[in-house]
Amino acid sequence: MNQKINLKEIERKAYTSYHQDGVIDITIAVVILLFSVMMLGDIYLLGSIGGVSGILAVSLYAGLKKLLTVPRIGYVKFPQQRAQRMVAIAVALGTLSALMGLVAVLQTMSQGTPEWLVFLIENYMLTIGTAVAALFLLAGYAFKTKRIYAYALLTLVLFVAGHFIYFPLYYYLTALGIILLACGLFLMIRFVSRYPKTTEAADA
Amino acid sequence: MNPSKTSDDELNAIQNIDKIIHEPARLLLMAHLFVVESADFLFLQRQSGLTWGNISSHLRKLENAGYVVVEKEFIDKKPHTTLKLTDKGRKAFKEYRKNMKQVFEDLPE
Numbered sequence: 001m002n003q004k005i006n007l008k009e010i011e012r013k014a015y016t017s018y019h020q021d022g023v024i025d026i027t028i029a030v031v032i033l034l035f036s037v038m039m040l041g042d043i044y045l046l047g048s049i050g051g052v053s054g055i056l057a058v059s060l061y062a063g064l065k066k067l068l069t070v071p072r073i074g075y076v077k078f079p080q081q082r083a084q085r086m087v088a089i090a091v092a093l094g095t096l097s098a099l100m101g102l103v104a105v106l107q108t109m110s111q112g113t114p115e116w117l118v119f120l121i122e123n124y125m126l127t128i129g130t131a132v133a134a135l136f137l138l139a140g141y142a143f144k145t146k147r148i149y150a151y152a153l154l155t156l157v158l159f160v161a162g163h164f165i166y167f168p169l170y171y172y173l174t175a176l177g178i179i180l181l182a183c184g185l186f187l188m189i190r191f192v193s194r195y196p197k198t199t200e201a202a203d204a
Numbered sequence: 205m206n207p208s209k210t211s212d213d214e215l216n217a218i219q220n221i222d223k224i225i226h227e228p229a230r231l232l233l234m235a236h237l238f239v240v241e242s243a244d245f246l247f248l249q250r251q252s253g254l255t256w257g258n259i260s261s262h263l264r265k266l267e268n269a270g271y272v273v274v275e276k277e278f279i280d281k282k283p284h285t286t287l288k289l290t291d292k293g294r295k296a297f298k299e300y301r302k303n304m305k306q307v308f309e310d311l312p313e
Contacts, residue, residue: 011239014251074247075286076240198246 015144018076021191023064024143025184028151031057033177039170068188072195083142090138128169129159132176151180218307224269225300229254230262234289234297237272242288263287271296 031053107114120127133152140148155176162172225234232252237243243251248259266272271293275286289297 007235007239010235010251014236014240014247017250073250074244075284076243076247077286079239079241195250198249 012144014076015078017073018069018078019143019145020187021065021069021073022184022187023061023069024139024145024148025151025180025187026064027057027061027184028139029177029180029184030060032173032180036170036173036177039168039173068192071197072192123163125159125163125169125172129156129162132159147183154179220299220303221307222296222300222303224265224271225296227262229258230266231300233259233262233266234271234293234300237287237289238294238297242275242286244284244286248287266293269293269296 034053034056104114104117108117133155136148136152136155140146140152158172158176162169225231229252232254233248236248236251245256245259248254249256252259254262263272263274267274270290273288273290275288277284277286
């Protein structure tokens with residue numbers, strides 16, 4: 001047994017081994033690819049898909065965890081402080097976005113489209129890229145997983161490239177989704193081979 | 205400085221070390237349970253590298269000391285055992301860390 005017991009290292013190891021199964025990557029990839037496919041279709045359909053994507057993501061994540069992770073690595077519940085902080089940040093970001101939307105609508109109604117909104121629309125690749133990267137950063141913080149920060153960087157690189165090299169938005173979203181899906185599948189295969197299902201009863 | 209007083213303090217610090225926690229395998233289990241809210245046997249086994257029987261016997265001792273609570277529930281009609289540190293266990297672990305730091309504080313290299 002290691003002579004030194006480092007609580008931070010134990011906590012980090014517990015988090016990372018629990019999130020090295022690729023489930024979070026696959027979940028995010030599926031949501032991105034779904035958006036991407038829907039962009040090819042009806043814009044109203046996209047709006048309705050946006051609403052159910054959250055439910056889909058939660059169901060997919062919970063289902064895969066239950067099917068794949070828990071039988072191999074066991075069940076663990078992490079302290080709630082981090083999750084609560086993340087919810088608070090998400091609510092703050094959501095409120096800020098809603099306020100910006102409201103201000104945009106009010107300004108457009110009274111004075112025509114405001115300059116900042118025109119700027120955001122004209123540079124929509126940068127706007128969307130920054131927003132998606134911010135969501136990745138939030139997820140990386142919530143799951144204590146460094147590779148999600150790398151996804152944030154990848155998103156920025158792709159969307160900045162998209163700002164200069166014109167292809168339809170869904171091309172970039174599809175590329176991002178495929179990369180994430182490939183990473184997720186790779187991690188999942190590695191996880192499954194590293195942690196075979198145990199034959200010993202969970203009831204011990 | 206009074207040498208006998210220092211020796212008494214050192215002796216007290218060593219005597220205060222919780223012997224239930226001090227056993228390496230139990231210390232490891234306590235440390236793992238300290239950083240999470242709750243976990244099951246399999247998770248502890250994967251994380252600690254201890255065997256099933258080892259974990260079982262040490263957890264029994266920790267449970268008898270009131271440091272760990274074992275909760276049994278049915279998930280999808282299958283029995284499932286979850287373990288968590290009690291408030292007493294959490295306090296005892298913090299106290300153990302403090303005492304150990306105190307013991308080794310002035311140890312020369």
